[in-house]
Amino acid sequence: MAKRKHSHRKPSSTAKKGKKSTAAGSSFTNNLLTGIVASVIVAVLMALAGWIGYEAGKEQAVKKYEKKIVDYRSDIQKLRERLEPLKQKPAKPAAEKKEDLSEIRDYAAAGGETSAAKPAAKTEVSLKRPRLAIIIDDVAFASQLRQIEALPWKITPSIFPPTSRHPDTPKFAKSLKHYMIHLPMEAISYNHAEKETLTTKNSESEIDLRLRKLRHWFPNAKFINNHTGSRFTADAESMARFYPLAKYYGFTFIDSRTTPKTVVPEIARLNKDPYVGRDIFLDNKPDIRYIQNQLKKAVRLAKAHGYAIAIGHPHPTTLKALAKSGKILDGVDVVYMDELYGLIR
Numbered sequence: 001m002a003k004r005k006h007s008h009r010k011p012s013s014t015a016k017k018g019k020k021s022t023a024a025g026s027s028f029t030n031n032l033l034t035g036i037v038a039s040v041i042v043a044v045l046m047a048l049a050g051w052i053g054y055e056a057g058k059e060q061a062v063k064k065y066e067k068k069i070v071d072y073r074s075d076i077q078k079l080r081e082r083l084e085p086l087k088q089k090p091a092k093p094a095a096e097k098k099e100d101l102s103e104i105r106d107y108a109a110a111g112g113e114t115s116a117a118k119p120a121a122k123t124e125v126s127l128k129r130p131r132l133a134i135i136i137d138d139v140a141f142a143s144q145l146r147q148i149e150a151l152p153w154k155i156t157p158s159i160f161p162p163t164s165r166h167p168d169t170p171k172f173a174k175s176l177k178h179y180m181i182h183l184p185m186e187a188i189s190y191n192h193a194e195k196e197t198l199t200t201k202n203s204e205s206e207i208d209l210r211l212r213k214l215r216h217w218f219p220n221a222k223f224i225n226n227h228t229g230s231r232f233t234a235d236a237e238s239m240a241r242f243y244p245l246a247k248y249y250g251f252t253f254i255d256s257r258t259t260p261k262t263v264v265p266e267i268a269r270l271n272k273d274p275y276v277g278r279d280i281f282l283d284n285k286p287d288i289r290y291i292q293n294q295l296k297k298a299v300r301l302a303k304a305h306g307y308a309i310a311i312g313h314p315h316p317t318t319l320k321a322l323a324k325s326g327k328i329l330d331g332v333d334v335v336y337m338d339e340l341y342g343l344i345r
Contacts, residue, residue, distance in 0.1 A: 102190065102228055103137060103258050103311065104284050109189035110230035110259035121265045123274045123344050125306030132302045132332040133340045134282075134322070135311045137182050137227065137256070140166035144314040145176075151322055153329065156337040157314075158182035158225055161214060163195040170217040178336035180254065181214055181221050185229030187258070193228070200231060200238045207242050211249045223337055224251045225278075225311075230259035239267045247271065252341065254278075256311060274344050282312035282321075291321035295328050302332045307340055 136148055139157040148155050158180040162169045173179055184194035198210060214221070224246060232238050233255065243264075246253050255264040255277035268275040280298040282291050295310065302308035312318045 102192070102313075103226075103256055104281050106187045106190050106228040106230045106258045107281065109187070110234070110261065112258070112260050121275050121277070122279075122305050123276075125343050127306050127343070130299075130302035130305075130332045131307045131335045131340050131343070132298055132329070133307070133309045133335055133337045134298075135180065135225065135254075135278075135309065135337060136314050136318075137225070137311055138313050139182065140169060142168065142172045145172055147319055148314060151319065152326070153322065153334040154178070154336045154339075155322070155334075156180055159218075160184075160194065160227070161196070162217060165195075173218055173221070177220075178338060179221065180223040180225055180337060181218055181251070182227045183214070183224045183229075184227040185232035187228035187232075188230045190228050197228075198232055198238075198242070200235045202238070202241075204241045204245070208245055211245050211251070214251070215249045222250070222252060223254050223341070225254040226256045226258065228258055229256065230261075233257075233264055234259045234261040236263045236267070239263050240270075243267045243271055247273075252276075254309070254337065276341060276344060277309070278311045279308045280310040282310050283315065283318045286315060286317040288317060288321045288324070291318055292325055292328055295321070295325050299328060299332050307343065309337075309340070 133156060134153065135156045135158050137158045139145060139148070139159045145157055145159075148157050156178055157176070159169050159173055160166055160182050161184075184197035186197060186199040187193070196210065198207060202210075214224070226233055232242075243253060252273075253264065253268075255262055255275070257278045262277070264277065265275040279301050280294050282294045282298070284290070284294070291312070298308045298310040312322070
């Protein structure tokens with residue numbers, strides 16, 4: 001038998017194309033599925049991460065809130081504990097601040113209360129009715145000024161220059177017609193010196209600058225008296241520098257006489273001015289009866305010489321004593337310092 005020959009035919013081009021198309025479709029499907037799965041996984045992971053972050057944030061917020069609640073409750077408890085004593089008994093009133101009689105302490109340190117101090121040198125004045133000027137030193141606050149103005153007498157306030165502790169003195173001085181400047185000067189022994197206190201070491205230019213500032217702050221002021229100053233007013237060179245400069249800026253110096261060794265009478269005479277100084281400290285002791293006795297002394301001096309000058313401080317005891325002293329002051333005219341100085345001059 002003859003062997004049949006097998007014919008080997010090549011696949012047609014159409015068959016080849018079909019195989020390629022099937023392979024491509026399978027690859028696309030696989031890629032698509034892979035992409036979808038990857039997207040799903042990413043989405044799941046993101047959702048999981050977001051949930052984990054949310055839960056962590058939520059837990060942190062809750063802890064923070066709980067801490068605030070604890071702190072709040074603690075504050076409330078502390079407040080209750082502070083308030084509890086008030087329910088049981090009334091609160092004690094605040095202790096009254098100890099009166100600081102600065103010039104008087106300076107005067108005592110300088111030997112004014114223990115030595116045989118001479119009375120103030122006085123220019124005699126003949127008047128139908130004697131006159132008494134009452135100066136209240138150490139005025140630093142508007143509240144003190146209101147208390148002084150409430151008294152039924154012509155009282156002359158002597159006002160501190162401004163400092164950080166009492167910065168508004170020039171402001172309330174603007175509304176005043178009658179007042180003085182209470183200028184801090186060096187003391188022999190005083191531990192609470194005001195800022196920019198004039199000392200015996202100050203040069204003429206430094207004193208000039210201080211006085212220029214005072215004139216700027218207090219354009220209408222006519223008089224200066226010393227706050228403390230037992231060392232400064234007893235030092236001839238210092239007063240010789242200060243006095244003519246004060247006159248140059250239009251100030252008249254009234255000696256508070258915080259030392260029996262004051263040289264102001266001699267300096268005033270050298271400058272051809274009458275000497276004007278304190279006769280009586282009213283409140284050496286913060287006692288109403290004592291203050292009224294000092295007022296009686298001042299009235300007697302006024303009747304003997306035509307006038308007198310008394311100095312006190314803006315303390316409750318002093319102001320109460322003045323308010324209750326109508327009968328004592330009935331025999332004199334209580335006048336402002338500028339009204340009195342015009343007669344002496």
